[in-house]
Each structure stands twice: as structure tokens, then as C-alpha cells.
Amino acid sequence: MNTVYMAFANQKGGVGKTLFTTLVASYLHYLTKINVVVVDADYPQYSIVAARNRDLDLIQRDEYFKRLAYNQFSVIQKQAYPILKSIPAEAIKTADDYLQNKIPNVILFDLPGTVQSEGVLKTLAGLDYIFIPISADRLVLESSLSFARTIQKAFVNNKSTRLKQVFLFWNQVDARENKSMYEVYGRIIRGMNLVLLESHVRDTKSFRKEILQERRIIFRSTLFPASKRFAHDSNVEALVLEIAKIVLA
Template sequence: MNSKTLFVAFSTQKGGVGKTTFTVLAASYLHYLKGYNIAVVDCDYPQHSITAMRKRDSELVNSNQHYKLLAYNQFKALNKKAYPILCATSGDAITIASEYIKNHANEIDIVFFDLPGTVNSEGVIGSLASMDYIFTPITADRVVLESTLSFAMTINNLLVQNNEFNLKGLHLFWNQVDKRERTNLYEVYEKTISDLELKLMTTYIPDTKRYKKELFGEKPSIFRSTLFPADKRLMRGSNLEDLITEIGFIIKL
């Protein structure tokens, strides 16, 4: 990979469609399985969901022998620590990320940003303008889709098509796809997306509860965690690996 650290965000102005989940899953997959050096900037004020998730993960690892041994073996094999999660506001996210990269001994390949779910929040547009790539989950709910397409068109017109900014592209992908739904519904939506000249990824994410599965209990399989990658058994049928592979191709990993 080239020496420039990439700034990447899963971003949308509609809550509950998976931007925080995909930030964690992509960061953990690339850092723990693929060997990239990743950092995450959590600027989703006030909940700071990823910071809270790391706290839960750490507490469970420290109190559970199974997870403690799993973590020990993982980090010994990797010969590196868990990726850092930096708390920030939308306004100072880029400054905090840049300072961390500058002062960190090892090269950081990708910084993932978890930004607030509205472009009206202070500093959000400025942070989005500093991204290299934005990935936006969409669902086949009409209200969610209309809101998301409005967000995507705004970012595309203001930032992607403006050579003054770093942003190379915004890419939409389907999330929470129910296979029982009529396929022509997606065909109609995809024609609208194409007519708006927005980019739609080929990978879709099925509607499955595993995307909400965190560390819990004695020895369950792991899916969403800031300290471990998703369990390979749970990745089957989730399309997560396909999604990250497609993202890797887009951002030229």
C-alpha cells in the first residue's frame, strides 16, 4: 500500500442503518486478519458508540478466561496492539487523526471515521471534505432511502465533483436486504440511483441478526467487536468478506 494514510468514513444522515457497525467490522477485519494498521476516530457525539463498545469489550476480556486467552494468543501472533479509538468532535476529528498519524511510530494505513448522522452537525461537512472515500449503507425503506439519497447527492455535488477536496468518491451499498422482498423493488430503486449518477456497489448485506452480535456470555461466536475480527463461521452468508474485498478494490488496498 502507498505511504499516504487513507481517510475513510461509513456515513449517512439516517441513524440505525449500520454506519457504526460497519466501521467496527471493517476496522477489525483489516487490522486483525489482514495485517493493516488501522485507527478509528469516534466523533459520533454524544453517545460515542465505538468508544463505549471498546470499554465493554475490554471489561469482558478482563473478566472472562476464554476471551482473555483468545486475546493473548491473538495479540501475541499479530505482534501488535488493538487499533486505537480516538474520541473527537466532528470539528476536531481531522486534527486529532492527523496528530496521531504524525506522532505514531508505525505507518497508519487507514483511519476510519464514525461521524454524526446529520450533515447539519457542526464540523461534519468539513470532516467529510477531508475523506478520501465515503461508503453509505442504504435500506429499501422509502423514508430511509429518500433521506440517504438526498445526503448522497449533496455530498456528491458539493465535495466529490469539486477538485478542491480530497474526496474521490461516495459509494452506496444495500444493507438489511430481505431476500423475500420482490426483486423488482430493488430494480426500481437502483434505476433511480443510476439516474442520479450515484455509485452503487455490487455487494449487498442480507438482513441477519449476526450484525448485532457483540461479545457476550461464556463462549459464543464473535461477530461485532473492537478487539477481535468476526468469527469465520459467522462470516459465511453474511457477505461481510465480499463487502470489505470490494471496498479494498475501490480504495486500492
């Protein structure tokens, strides 16, 4: 089986691409038999590299999380997933070079929040799958749909590029919002020949956190999967399983 290259992407900043990269990578690597690598090409902030450094610092100074890490890695019998630092223009090469020595199942790419950054479009064309978080905010949705259509026309419909498919999924779904609104938007999206995932992610303040030490609850971490309660309540678990079924088919 070939290694799958995938990314969460959008031309609209602040939609959760780095968050979902971390959540999905950690869930797959630590809770399934899937081996994951992350290429952090989100120059210049390198948010996932920074998160790994914070996670390592935490388990060094907190006995609870130190024991949690020891127990986890003893059970799963594999190390933390590698995080490779790169730049957008070199991200695919960074992944290809890594494959010379090891063959993970999935490599996730984290890229800058704007396609105007040098090398972003080149990297997107070199992926197998792109997943686009969308929300019911009109401006965000219009921008996201425009981005999805552009990527589909330029790369998915172009047999000379690697990209197989673009998928959209609802993020920050508020249970109080009118469900019929999402149904209408869904019909519009499908009418544009775009693919909308069945799973959606519920709105929760937990997405703004990483590890809540005083309650020992893990949200997003590069060393641990999200706590079961959070993964279930937010519906992240369903999203990850749907994505895994697609990319590992």
C-alpha cells in the first residue's frame, strides 16, 4: 500500500487546519494501527513543532502526564509520530525523502493559512486528498467553496497532478442552529459537484485549549489522543473514522 499524502486546507485563516491536523494525526497514530508522520510546513510559526515542544516539556515536569506517556507507549509499542519541519515549496520533497527509509501509512501536511504563500499550491497539487473545514458563516462558506472549486478544477480534474479528491466537512456546528439551513447548504454544495462528508464537528470551547492540567483532560496534543469524552462529544471521533475509511480504502 502506498503512503497517503493529505492535508486540511483552506484559503480562509482560522478555520482549524492545524487543529484538525493534530487531532487526526494523534487519534490515528495512538489509537489505531495506522502509522502517521506530520510535515509542518506552516512557515514561519511552525505551530505543530511548537506544540510538540510544549508536550515534551509537560511530561518532563508533570508526573501524571509522565506516567500517562509511559503507560501509553508501553501498550501501543510505537514511538510518537515524527514531525518533519519544512517550508511549503519543499514539503513534498521532505516527505518523499523520509520515505527512503520508512513507510508510514499516512503523511499529513500542515501549510500556511493562505494559498498566496510561496509553494502552497505546488504542495496541494502533490497530495492525494484535501479536507476543507467549513462553517455556516456566509463569508467563510463563500470563500471556502471558491477555494474548493478552484482546487478541484486546477488539480483534481487535471490528470497530470496527484490529487484525487477534495472533501468538505462542517466545523463548529451549533446545535441551536436551524438544521434545515445545513440541508440547504448541503444541496448547494453537492450541486457544485463537491463532496461533503457525512460527519460534522460540533461547536465546543474545548477547541481553544490543548491540555487542561487541573482536570487531566487532553484536547489537542502531539503525544496523546484527545480524551474519549471530548472526541465523542465533539464528534471528532466520527470525523476521523470517516476520513480513515476514505484515505485507506
